[in-house]
Amino acid sequence: xxxxxxxTSIMKLTELIFSVLPSLPAMxxxxxxxxxxxxxxxxxxxxxxxxxxxxxIFTACISTILIALNFNxxxxxxxxxxxxxxxxxxx
Amino acid sequence: MIRISGLTTKKHKLVYAxxxxxxxxxxxxxxxAHAWTGDFQTPSYQSYIEQWDWPRAMSKGYIYNAYSDGxxxxxxxxxxxxxxxxxxxxxxxxxxTDLIIYFTKSDQDKIIIKSDENGNYxxxxxxxxxxxxxxxxxxxxxxxPNNYYLDASDSNSTTTKIYSIGYxxxxxxxxxxxxxxxxxxxxxxxxxxxxxxxxxxxxxxGCWITKAFDGVTDTLKKFGQAMLKPFxxxxxxxxxxxxxxxxxxxxxxxxxxxxxxxxxxxxxDVISAFTNNTLxxxxxxxxxxxxxxxxxxxxxxxxxxxNMNSDLYNxxxxxxxGVLIMITISAVYHAYMRVIRA
Numbered sequence: 001x002x003x004x005x006x007x008t009s010i011m012k013l014t015e016l017i018f019s020v021l022p023s024l025p026a027m028x029x030x031x032x033x034x035x036x037x038x039x040x041x042x043x044x045x046x047x048x049x050x051x052x053x054x055x056x057i058f059t060a061c062i063s064t065i066l067i068a069l070n071f072n073x074x075x076x077x078x079x080x081x082x083x084x085x086x087x088x089x090x091x
Numbered sequence: 092m093i094r095i096s097g098l099t100t101k102k103h104k105l106v107y108a109x110x111x112x113x114x115x116x117x118x119x120x121x122x123x124a125h126a127w128t129g130d131f132q133t134p135s136y137q138s139y140i141e142q143w144d145w146p147r148a149m150s151k152g153y154i155y156n157a158y159s160d161g162x163x164x165x166x167x168x169x170x171x172x173x174x175x176x177x178x179x180x181x182x183x184x185x186x187x188t189d190l191i192i193y194f195t196k197s198d199q200d201k202i203i204i205k206s207d208e209n210g211n212y213x214x215x216x217x218x219x220x221x222x223x224x225x226x227x228x229x230x231x232x233x234x235x236p237n238n239y240y241l242d243a244s245d246s247n248s249t250t251t252k253i254y255s256i257g258y259x260x261x262x263x264x265x266x267x268x269x270x271x272x273x274x275x276x277x278x279x280x281x282x283x284x285x286x287x288x289x290x291x292x293x294x295x296x297g298c299w300i301t302k303a304f305d306g307v308t309d310t311l312k313k314f315g316q317a318m319l320k321p322f323x324x325x326x327x328x329x330x331x332x333x334x335x336x337x338x339x340x341x342x343x344x345x346x347x348x349x350x351x352x353x354x355x356x357x358x359x360d361v362i363s364a365f366t367n368n369t370l371x372x373x374x375x376x377x378x379x380x381x382x383x384x385x386x387x388x389x390x391x392x393x394x395x396x397x398n399m400n401s402d403l404y405n406x407x408x409x410x411x412x413g414v415l416i417m418i419t420i421s422a423v424y425h426a427y428m429r430v431i432r433a
Binding site (some may be wrong): 002004007008011019024025035039043046051052053058061068069071 | 324325326327328329332333336337339340343344346347348349350351353357360361364365393407408411412415416418419422423425426429430
């Protein structure tokens with residue numbers, strides 16, 4: 001209840017602030033249609049890969065590959081968070 | 092003497108008191124409310140029971156594989172939720188016994204199923220007036236509105252409203268309370284004698300001790316649940332309400348921000364394309380329409396290969412999975428070597 005109240009209040013406040021501002025023009029329909037085709041293609045190919053590779057294997061392997069390829073960034077991000085914890089006292 | 096750091100002035104004490112007392116008061120209010128409403132009873136449930144008789148006994152169990160077919164939208168038919176399914180046996184003034192199944196997924200979505208006069212099947216009238224049929228059976232059965240039913244495997248109609256409940260109850264999943272005799276229940280619904288509650292003979296001390304321990308355990312469980320409910324109510328956010336509010340805010344922001352919100356929408360769609368990908372390929376069907384990308388429409392049917400030559404299909408799948416795993420191992424190895432060199 002408390003968290004619901006806090007989160008809802010923040011969202012209501014955001015809506016209140018933005019309701020005062022004017023609306024910006026929307027993205028042209030041609031661009032939206034073009035990106036919709038890209039998304040549909042991604043969805044179809046992912047669906048195919050999920051079926052061929054098994055969702056668990058596919059998710060685990062792709063996640064591992066992405067982490068391994070970006071290991072430096074992942075390591076630095078984790079260490080940045082860990083250094084913020086005063087109890088650990090890691091410099 | 093215990094000293095709390097920062098709790099020095101009267102102002103600080105007042106602030107701390109408010110911080111601790113406010114959640115406490117909020118906790119006690121729902122606790123009282125839960126104690127008053129009981130475990131699972133709701134006003135609509137109560138009013139329905141009163142039309143028949145007071146429940147002679149109550150039991151809880153599990154029910155599986157409930158689904159709808161035909162022209163009725165499955166999305167509006169709630170799944171059976173074991174945690175929110177209750178079985179109530181009522182003794183009518185005429186002497187016959189009826190089984191009522193009450194299950195709900197939310198307060199807005201309640202269904203009560205009751206047995207008919209013959210006790211062979213169970214009917215339910217939804218809030219919208221639709222009547223459907225189901226049965227507690229040892230295997231899936233399909234019931235039609237004219238009281239005629241078939242096995243689920245024989246069903247070939249797609250226009251009739253059909254609802255099936257398959258493998259509903261395991262005999263070990265029902266726990267009866269002490270007021271239930273079990274005889275009428277068995278004769279009426281067709282349960283085996285193993286479903287009957289164990290009655291202890293006067294000198295069967297083991298049975299009495301077991302019953303006592305079970306009673307203590309149930310009491311502790313109920314007490315723990317009663318204590319937990321108000322804390323859950325207070326501290327665990329209502330996801331439905333937050334999601335509805337988030338959707339409203341999101342729609343409003345997209346409208347207000349216009350083209351500026353497009354990258355975020357696109358990113359969200361790409362992520363959902365990876366996560367919600369069960370639309371085209373299932374185990375038995377995977378036809379991918381390429382559109383007019385190559386000048387003419389054609390469809391790639393992956394399952395055709397499986398149907399034509401399943402060995403070749405299986406070998407291809409195994410090889411592709413092996414390649415993916417090898418790529419993963421290679422990526423991890425190179426990451427490890429980079430760390431070692433550094």
